[in-house]
Amino acid sequence: MLRYLGLCGLGMWLLLAVPVLAQTEPIPADSSGLITIGSISIEGNYQTRTNILLREMALHEGDTLRLFQLPERLEIDRRKIINTNLFITAAMQLIPDDDDPAVLNVRVVVKERWYFLAMPVFQIADRNFNEWWYERNRDLRRTTYGLYISYANVTGRADRLRVLAEFGFIPKYEIAYSIPYIDKAMKIGVSTGISYTTNKTTVFRTWNDKLDYFNSENLNRERFYTYVNFIRRNKFYTFHSLDLRWNSTQLSDTLSRLNPNYLLRAQNQQNYFQLTYSFSYDRRDNVQYPLRGRQYFVQASKQGLLPSDDLNQAYLYGGYRQFFPLGGRWYASSGARMRLSAPRRQPYLQTSGLGYRSDLVRGYELYVIDGQHYGLWQNEVKYRLFNVQKTFDWIPIRQFNTIPLAAYLTAYADAGYVRNYYPEFSNTRLGNTVLYGAGTGLDFVTFYNMVFRLNYTLNGLGEHRFFFNLAREF
Template identity: 30%
Template sequence: MLLRVFLFFLLLFSGAVALAAPCAVPVVVVSGITLSGNETTKKQVMLRELTFSPGDSILTEDLEALLLDNQKRLFNLRLFHHVNYTYTCDAGNLQIAYEVQERFYLYPVPIFDFADRNFAAWLEKKDWSRIDYGLNLVQKNFRGRNEEVRVRVQRGFNKRLELAYRIPYIWRKYNLGADFAVADYRSRTISYTNSNNRQYFLEEEEGGLPIKRTSVSGALIHRQNVQRQQGLRLSFHNEHISDSVTLLNPSYYGNGQQERQYMRAELFKVINLRNNFAYPLAGSYFEAGVAQTFFLDKTGTPFTTARAKYVKYIPLSAKYFYMAGAEGQLRLAGEYAFADNIALGYRSYVRGYELYVVGGQHYGLFKQGLTRQLLDIKSIRIKFIDNPKFNNIPLSVFLNGFTDAGYVVDNTFEKGNPLTNQLLVGGGLGLHVVTFYDIVLRGEYAINREGDKGFYFSARFPF
C-alpha cells in the first residue's frame, strides 16, 4: 500500500464514452458483441460478466441503462483503467462494442509498513524499530483469466511468509471458483492484555519470538458474477506463545495454555452493488457470514461467530453524496480466550478512537458521511511515460463530513477498560484523494465523545 502511495506522488510531478446510432424501433435484438483492448484478458472472462448475449431482445428504452450497468460490471473487475462502449442499430439489429484499457498486472510491491494497528498507533510510539519490510509479489489476471497469485516475504518487526492463489472458475458449468492460502507469522512482540483500552506489549529479550502462527485455508466460491458471491471456507490454524505470555496473562489462550490448534468452517455471502468498488458514491453493499471454530486436543472452547454489514450510498446531486451503513458481530461460546476477544479498534473502529482498542464478544457499528466532490480529473497525461498503462492518471478529491457510533459488549475482560459497554461516538472532517490503481488516501480530523482530538491518516475507503 505504501508503494502505491509513493507511485501516486511520483507520477503526479476514465471515464465512459458512449457513441450511439439511435434505435428507431421499440425492441432490438443483439446481433453481436465485440471486445477490443483486451490483449491479456481472455474474451470469456469479460463475456461472463455481461447480462446479455447474442440473440437477446432488449427494450430500446432500457438499452442505455443496460449498457451502462454492464460497463460498470466490467470496470469493477479491477482489470482495466477504463471501459467504453459503442453500439449501432440497423433494422432492429444491435451491434455492441466494448473497448478497454488494461492495467499492468505483474508488479512487485516493496513492503515498508508500520508494525502497529494503524499509523496513529505507531506515531504515538515513534519507534523506528517497529517497521516491517520485505516484498509482496502480485500477479493479477494470471493467464488472462482473472486469477491472482500472491507471494509475500516480510521481515523486520513482524515476520510473515504467505502464498495465495485465487481462481474465479474451476467448474464453469456451476460458476464455482476457489482460493487457497498458506501463511506463517512470527512477531518480536505480542499484545498480551488491554488496560484503559490501550494495548500492553511484551517484547522478548535476545530476539525471542513470543508468538508464532501458521495457517492453511481453502474456499469453494459460487461466483454468480463480480457483484454476487457466496461460499464455504475451511481453515486450519496452529498458534504458539511463549511461557512469558502465559505468566503475564493465563487467559490469553485460556487455562495457561501455550499452544492451540483449531479448525474453522465459515459460510459467507457478498452482494456488492456499488458503482465503484474502490470509492463508491452510489449503490449498496451487503455481506454476511457465520463461522464455527473447533479446537483440537481440547486446546480451547468451541465458539460461533456471526457477522453482517450493510451500507447504502446515495447520490444527492452531481456533486453531493450521502453514505450510511452498519455492521455487527455476535460471538457465542461457553468460555472466551483473550486472543479471540476482538471487536473495535482493529479493522473496524469508530473514527476518533484510532488510538484505542475496545475488545469484546459482540459489537455494533454505525457510520454515516456527507461527501462533496471538489475535483474530478479523468486523466492527467504524463508525457515522459510512453506506456498507456501508467501515463494517464485519474484524480478525484472529496471533502467528507462524518459521524460514527459504536457499542461493544464485553462480559469477560471488561475490567479496567472503561470504553467497553458504553456508547462510543466520534465525528469530524476529512479530505479523500482517489487516484491511480484504486489508491484511496484519507486525511481526517476527528473528535470523540471523551474530547480526544487528532488528525489521522489512512489508505483505504472508510466503510
C-alpha cells in the first residue's frame, strides 16, 4: 500500500512538474521507484513517418527503469530526434497511466521544418569569404548565381532530393538523392548523385602558399563525377559507409603546360574509380552547434582501382573532438585531425593540405598549405551570452514562426603542421613548419542550421585581422 501511494504521488508530481521535460527541473535522485514505459505517442509529424522518430529513441514501450533515470534518458532521445534535422523543436511529455500508477506514458511533440526549399543562389566562388574580401578585391565578377532546390523528407522517411544549377564564375550542375533506410531493420541507407563543373578562370597552382589563377575566355577545366554510397547504421551513434565513384577531369593544353604537375607528366585528362570506407561515431548533443558529447571518424580511400585508371593513390584521414561543459554558461572543446597519403609524388589536383573547409589553423584563412600529410589541433572555450526561442503567432506558416537565437563569446587556439616533400613545386614557406593561431570571436546560432561567426585572430606570422564565416548544415 505504501509503495502504491508513493507511486501515485510521484505520478501526480510528474504530471504537474514535467509537462515538457526539456524545460523541467530534474527528478530528485532519491526517487528510486521502478516505473514502466507504457505507450509512446508522436504528435506534430504531419509528413514524417512515425517509425522514423521511434528509430531514434532508445526507450521503448514496456521498458522498466528507475524513475530518477527517466529525465536523462528522455533528453538524450530528444536530442537524437532534433539531430535528424527534420524538426525545429521536439519536446518529451510524461503522462501517468490512468489504470496503473507504476506506468508512465510518453508523448513526443515535434514541430516539423519546412522541407521544400527553392532558393536563389548568389555566392562567392573563392575558397572562403575572407579570401574574396581581402585577396580578390571584393570582385563581384567572382560570384556564382543560380538555383538550389532541396526537398527533404520527400516520402516521410527522412530522404532528401537536392538539385543545384549554378552559373557565373564557376558553372556547376548537381543532382543527388539519399534515403537513410532501405531495409526493414532500418539500418542500411543509400545515396547517389552526379556532378558536372566547368572552369574558364582556374586555379593552376599554389605559390607562396596562395592560390594562383589562370584567367581565360576559353574553357580550361571540366570535372565530372558520379557516385553511389551505402551507409549502415548499426547503433544510434555509429555509422559505416562505402562510397564508390567515378571521377573524370579534362584540362586544356594551356593549363597542363602552365603546371605539368597538375595531373603529372603534363597530362590533360584523368579518369579513375575511387573506393572509400568511412566509420564515424557521433554523440554530440547538437550537430548544428555542439556543446556536449564527442565525435570521431576514420576514412580510408583508394583512388585508382583498375589497371587502366590514370591515378594510383591512397589516403587515410581521421579525427576526434570532445565537447564538454565547464559549469554555468561556460563550455569547451578540443580535437585533432590527421591525414596521411601515398605515394609521395602526387598530382597537384590530389595534393591536399590545410586551408580548405574547416581543416585550417584559424588565423591562416588566407593561406593554402599543400602537402602529402598534415595534422591539426583545435581548442576552444566559449561563454553563452543568451539562448532564446521565440514563437510569433502572427506568422501564418508554422515552420517559420518559431525562431531560436543563441550567442556565444569564444576564445580559441590552434596548431597545425603540413609535411611537403616537394616544397619547390609551391615555393612554400609555411609547409614543413609548425603553425600557430589564436583569437576571440562571437558566434550567432539561429534556425535552419545557420551559424554566423565573427573572429579576430592572430597567427604565427604576426598577422592579425577580422574574419567572417557563415556555415550551414544541410
